[in-house]
Amino acid sequence: MRALKTFIPLFVLLFAFAPAQAKEDSPMAVEGTATISVDEAKALFDNGVVFVDVRGDSDFEAGRIPGALHLNSKTALNEASLIEVAKKDQEIVMYCNGQKCMRSSIASEKAVAWGFTNVKYFRDGYPSWQSAGYPVE
Numbered sequence: 204m205r206a207l208k209t210f211i212p213l214f215v216l217l218f219a220f221a222p223a224q225a226k227e228d229s230p231m232a233v234e235g236t237a238t239i240s241v242d243e244a245k246a247l248f249d250n251g252v253v254f255v256d257v258r259g260d261s262d263f264e265a266g267r268i269p270g271a272l273h274l275n276s277k278t279a280l281n282e283a284s285l286i287e288v289a290k291k292d293q294e295i296v297m298y299c300n301g302q303k304c305m306r307s308s309i310a311s312e313k314a315v316a317w318g319f320t321n322v323k324y325f326r327d328g329y330p331s332w333q334s335a336g337y338p339v340e
Contacts, residue, residue, distance in 0.1 A: 229301075229308045229326055235315035236297075236324040241331040244296060247323060248337075252294045255285070257310040258329070262300060268332055269340045271298075276306040282317040291318050298325040298332075 232238045239247070248254065254268050257276035267273070272288045274280040276299070289295045297314065299306035311324040333339055 227305070228303065229305050231326065233308050233311040233315070233322075233324045235320075236311045236322040239296070239323045239325050241325075241327055241335050241337070244298070244323070244325045244332065245335070245337055247294065247296055252296055252323070253289045254296045254298065255288065255310070256299070256329070257297060257306045258299045258304070262329075266329070266333070266339050268298070268329065269338050274310075276310045280310055280313065282313075285314060285317065285319065289319070292320050294321045294323060295319065296323040296325050298328040301328040301330040302326060304328060 244254075248268065254271040256263055256267050256271040256273050257280055258273075259277070260273075260275055263271075263273045263275070274284050274288070285295075295314070297307045297311045299310075307324060307326065307328060311322050314322045
């Protein structure tokens with residue numbers, strides 16, 4: 204009984220903190236989109252393609268790809284808000300905080316479901332952009 208009293212709290216602690224530690228990787232690809240590298244993203248940026256930052260408000264305020272439009276995936280992203288920034292056949296780049304961030308993959312899936320046909324899924328997102336030394340604001 205004494206051993207049981209010792210192990211139950213440890214067992215509870217182990218499972219209480221496990222979900223907070225486990226963060227899955229975003230998918231390598233999103234059906235209906237093209238997954239792009241940081242260099243491909245930069246080429247699109249140089250060509251004036253619309254970049255949509257789907258990160259949270261504080262992340263966006265802390266730094267972003269210059270000119271990126273902010274549509275927080277949890278509060279502001281919907282079909283109407285996306286149509287305000289891009290036509291359904293226009294190239295758009297969706298990005299968030301890299302491979303451990305699911306927001307851009309989910310946003311890309313939604314955009315495809317809403318009929319957007321030229322979505323670029325920038326899986327590596329803002330951290331890789333910044334690490335490459337590309338411009339930020």
